[in-house]
Amino acid sequence: MIKISIFLTRRADLNHEEFVEYWQKHTALITSLPGGEVPVRRYVQLLPTDDEIPGIRTAAYDGVAEVWVDSVADAARWFTSDTYTTTVAADEENFLDRSQTRFLYATELAIFG
Template sequence: MSSSGLSVWSDPVDSRQLDAEESPVLKISIFLTRRADLTHEEFVEYWTDKHLPLIASVVDASVPVRRHVLLMPTGDEIPGLTGIYYDGVVEVWFDTMADATRWFTSDTFTTTVAADEENFLDRAKTRFLYATETPISG
């Protein structure tokens, strides 16, 4: 993994600490599949050692991201519960859908971040889940 760390965009925000009056945080989970010519290890190496530093180099205070988290699959499964497999998952938090749209349609994202994704992702297989959180416990 990258020595630069995984917290790329902003300080972590625990959504459970939000005021009840505040609108819920929009969480976008992005399910990633590597290019067919890469091993999972090559995918992880490029993602953490090259792509994350690239993101860190273009992100500034104008980027409306609350939190950015990487999820790496463990390969574990519980018997009887069918898992899904992706090479990685990114969770990005925004205050609003407008903020998310502004980031994902910005020139910075499309010409720099998305362009670099071609080096390690099969973008045709990338899937997005847009959600808000409803805490149950914890």
Template sequence: MIKISIFLTRRADLTHEEFVEYWTHKHLPLIASVTDGAVPVRRHVLLLPTDDEIPGLRSTYYDGVVEVWFDDIADATRWFTSAVFTTTVAADEEKFLDRSLTRFLYATETPIVG
């Protein structure tokens, strides 16, 4: 399996709260409405930042992170280049994301604990 972590930054004209509201109440239902068994996504998780800090540890800030699992990079490519993604999902992202600041991390997992 491959996991893609997608680091999201909101549009400059939106507050973090407006970003979260749109992302969770409009964008996610849109994704749910266009996906079916043909979409090769195995798992889809959203991460929202907290205000927590640990002294001495530097952090970076993103408005949110999406983690998406696929069987392999071919399935990920098929999803991210599909007509449904490019014409519906990516088009809707323009309403709340600064897509020029979106970053992708392609990774495999090696469990250490649990």
């Protein structure tokens, strides 16, 4: 299993609340796609809080999407599919600065919990 963390930055003309509101609409678009087309096992949205710890720098992202897939090949098939490029990526233009989006491909090593 591969976990992909996708670090998201909103478009400059949107405030954070507008970004979050549109991201929810975007998620509804993805879940409305025909079954079997999205090879995702799990999807989680991480939304930052206003919390700060003095002396510790926080990341400047508006959110993180966590996506679990069986393999990088499944992720590649999805992110290069016609559906993704013509529907999902096109809709991302409405709320993301896609030039700032970053992907981290990872496996989990559970230490405790």
